[in-house]
Amino acid sequence: MSTAEAFPNGGIMGERMRTHDWAATPLGPAETWPQSLRTALSIMLSSAFPTYLAWGPELTSFYNDAYIPIMGDKSSSLGRPFPEVWSEVWDTIGPITKRAMRGEASYFEDLPLTLMRRGYPEQTWFSFSYSPIRDETGEVGGVLCTVHETTERIQAEAALRESENKRAAILEQLPVGVGLVDPEGNIVLSNQILQQYGLAKIPSRDPIQGEHWRGYTPEGQRLSPSDYPSARALRGETVVPGVDFLVTLPDGQEIWTRVSSAPFRKTAEEGLGAVFVVQVVEREKRTEQALRESQALLQAAIDLIGLSPYTWNPVTGALDWDARLKAMWGLPPDAHVDQEVFLSGIHPEDRPRVEAAIVxxxxxxxxxIYAVEYRVIGIGDGIERWVSTHGQVTFEQGRPAAFIGAALDITERKRAEAALRESEERFRQFAENSSNTLWILNFATMNLEYLSPAFEPVWGEPREGVLGDPSRWSRFLHPDDRERARRALERVRLGEISTEEFRIIRQDGIVRWIRNTFFPIRDAEGRIRRAGGIAQDITRHDGRFVYVVDAEEATRRGLSHLLRDAGYKARVFSSGKSFLEAAPALAAGCVVLDIGRSGAGGLVVPRELKARRIGLPVIVLGDAKGDVTFGVQVMKAGAVDFLPVPYGSDQLLAAVASAAASTHEEDEQNQEAGRVRLRIAEMSEREREVLAGLLAGRTNKEIGRDIGLSPRTVETHRAHVMQRLGVQTLSQAVLVATSAGFQAPSPGPNVPQGSDKPET
Incomplete structure (x- = not known):
């Protein structure tokens, strides 16, 4: 039998089956198909129910016209393997198909499937059955799938549930009791607030509840139950704003409520129901009397803070001001005010802003809403004042009808804000131009909130990399100094001010010494919320700084070029006064002072440096005017060298090099003394006691007797002391300790001189 003869009908899919090239499929030409397949296809094509047939081991696909909408935009799947057609859901329907091919029928209701039938993932639901179809041999030849898509119903049910949930949620969120009443007066829906009243029916339909719910007119007359709001709503009336009821609750407590109601009908076929709202007005009733008292208190508060309420009629422009507000405009209490007077007092620079706020x-x-701050020039007194005004316009029929607002004189606040800004600006300029690093730390977050620009050249990093990183600051500290810095911060938490010296290690490996003053910063309540600090770089430099003090610009410029070309860092000062003001904060170096022809009168700089004990060696350049004793006067004034004019460049550079070398030597001595002090500080208390005894000239036995130790133990401590100081003889230990400033008790009667032989 030919394909055309086999499927004479069957609609669109019947025509497609007749014209399909079946010879190219695993099933082969239609003439060779078994009768069982032909019969199944005939039933499928004749069915008005969406049906799908998968036949043979390859599950070749067939489906009828009713199944076409389920396919969506998929290309024709006729003759393709079932797993290929529905590959996106084969993980779900594949096992069902396998069971059917083993002879097991299945039925599923509202099974969720995500299909790709319109070019995007689509959530769908289906009810379907998979039935095995047996061939002539009695084996299962294919699977017949009858399908009903339930997506629209499932989505509609979900939308309905969501709507009902939203309605229930909305009712529960309302701060009042809400109920829905059927035509017989039964409460069919209510929120939890209404349920607290224990109502099954509205009071007008329940005689018992009618005694517990007593309604009153505004004049205080008792209402008949037939005039209760819900009863009237069931007759088609709307009762708003409502009726006041004195309600007796199930626990016997009495409260005042206000009940409103309106007619309600779900559909045209249903009888008339009602919706009613119960609002507790107990507080309202109780506060009616208190309202008058509160108004008096409000007026007192207004007077206390200087607030001036006022009104404005947007239609007529009329203003109603009190005496305090008129005084802000420099007007007497009885002065007439209108919109023109109001605008005339506003500062010309602020008037456009005010007019824009009004519009x-x-x-x-x-x-x-009207909210604006502006300046006023007193009409009568010419005084400038700051005014803050806030108000609200009410509208009627889309037009402004009334305005009520309040004004406050904020002149003092504005002055304080201006003073604060000025103070902050002074602080900013000071911080940005200071050679010391200023910082602020937040104790709550342990973040640095502020770092002055001086941080970057000392620490060698941009401020942005440290601000906001609680750990970065501590990582700079030398490991041996971290605990000391931490303790200083803890003392600040307790309100103390302290100064510590510690080392930092920059990323480039350079170690610098810092002297930091820690101090607490308190908030408005006096609580310590932050720590502040002033960090000074006290690292001794290599003496390459040269400070040129010369009143003549040309000479200053020449000296500066000469020194910089020689590798020095030159800084010039136009007068001795300006130099002496900066001298305490300058790094180590030397001073080149050109006194010109001023003679001994120009030696103020070395004398002042000597008097203040500021260790900057001074080289004086000047005209001795033939006085051979002038050089002696220069040296007595505190200078380290004098070069009479004219002098050679080599002479000056040699003098500067000599002064720099002395500075460097002193710096090394100071650094070595500092290292010794640190090593002594790291000693145990016993070791320091032994060192003190050695400096006092005592023997081991005498030291042991003084501090309660045996001579052998003293000998052990003595060896540790020598090792820590890095010396081998007693005289070396005495020299090193005394050069570091270690103080020992007065020497006893026996002071051994000690030899330079190594200690054993």
Whole structure:
């Protein structure tokens, strides 16, 4: 039998089956198909129910016209393997198909499947059955799938549930009791607040509840139950704003409520129901009397803070001001005010802003809020004042109808804000131009909130990399100094001010010594919330700084070029006064002072440096005017060298090099003394006691007797002391310790001189 004869009908899919090239499929030409397949296809094509047939081991696909909408935009799947057609859901339907091919029928209801039938993932639901179809041999030849898509129903049910949940959620969120009443007066829906009243029916339909719910007119007359709001709503009336009821609750407590109601009908076929709202007004009743008292208190508060309420009629422009507000405009209490007077007192620079705020608050499309701060020039007294005004416009029929607002004189606040800004600006300029690093630490976060620009050249990093990183600051500290810095911060938490010296290690490996003053910063309540600090770089430099003091610009410029070309860091000062003001904060170096022809009168700089004990050696350049004793006067004034004019460049550079070398030598001595002090500080208390005894000239036995130790133990401590100081003889230990400033008790009667032989 030919394909055309086999499927004479069957609609669109019947025609497709007749024209399909079946010889190219695993099933082969239609003439060779078994009768069982032909019969199944005939039933499928004749069915008005969406049906799908998968036949043979390859599950070749067939489906009828009713199944076409389920396919969506998929290309024709006729003759393709079932797993290929529905590959996106084969993980779900594949096992079902395998069971059917083993002879097991299946039925599923509202099974969720995500299909790709319109070019995107689509959530769908289906009810279907998979039935095995047996061939002539009695074996299962294919699977017949009858399918019903339930996506629309599932989505509609979900939407309904969501709607009902939203309605229930909305009812539960309302701060009042809400109920829905059927035509017989039964409460069919209520929120939890209404359920607390224990109502099954509205009071007008329940005689017992009618005694517990007593309604009153505004004049205090008792209402008949037939005039209760819900009863009237069931007759088609709307009762708003409502009726006041004195309600007796199930626990016997009495409260005042206000009940409103309106007719309600779900559908045209249903009888008339009602919705009613119960609002507790107990507080309202109780506060009616207190309202008058509160108004008096409000007026007292207004007077206390200097607030001036006022009104404005947007239609007529009329203003109602009190005496305090008129005084802000420099007007007497009895002065007439209108919109023109109001605007005339506003500072010319601020008037456009005020007029714009008036236009904005008068726009019905906006919120009607008026809030602006501006200056006023007193009309009668000419005094400038700052005024803050806030108000609200009310609208009627889309037009501004009334305005009520309040004004406050904020002149003192503005002055304080200006003073604060000025103070902050002074601090900013000081911080940005200071050679010391200023910092502020937040104790709550342990973050640095502020670092002055001086941080970057000392620490060798940009400030941005440290601000906001709680750990970065501590990582700079030398490991041996971290605990000391931490303790200093803890003392600040307790309100103490302390100064510590510690080392930092920059990323480039350079070690610098810092002297830091820690101090607490308190908030408005006096609580210590932050720590502040002033960090000074006290690292001794290599003496390459040269400070040129010369009143003549040309000479200053020449000296500066000469020194810089020689590799020095030159800084010039135009007068001795400006130099002496900066001298305490300058790094180590030397001074080149050109006194010109001023003679001994120009030696103020070395004398002042000597008197203040500022270790900057001074080289004086000047005209001795033939006085051979002038050089002696220069040296007595505190200078380290004198070069009479004219002098050679080599002479000056040699003098500077000599002064720099002395500075470097002193710096090394100071650094070595500092290292010794650190090593002594690291000693145990016993070791320091032994060192003190050695400096006092005592023997081991005498030291042991003084501090309660045996001579052998003293000998052990003595060896540790020598090792820590890095010396081998007693005289070396005495020299090193005394050069570091270690103080020992007065020497006893026996002071051994000690030899330079190594200690054993």
């Amino acid at each position: 904005q608050c008068s726009d019905p499309a906006g919120l009607g």
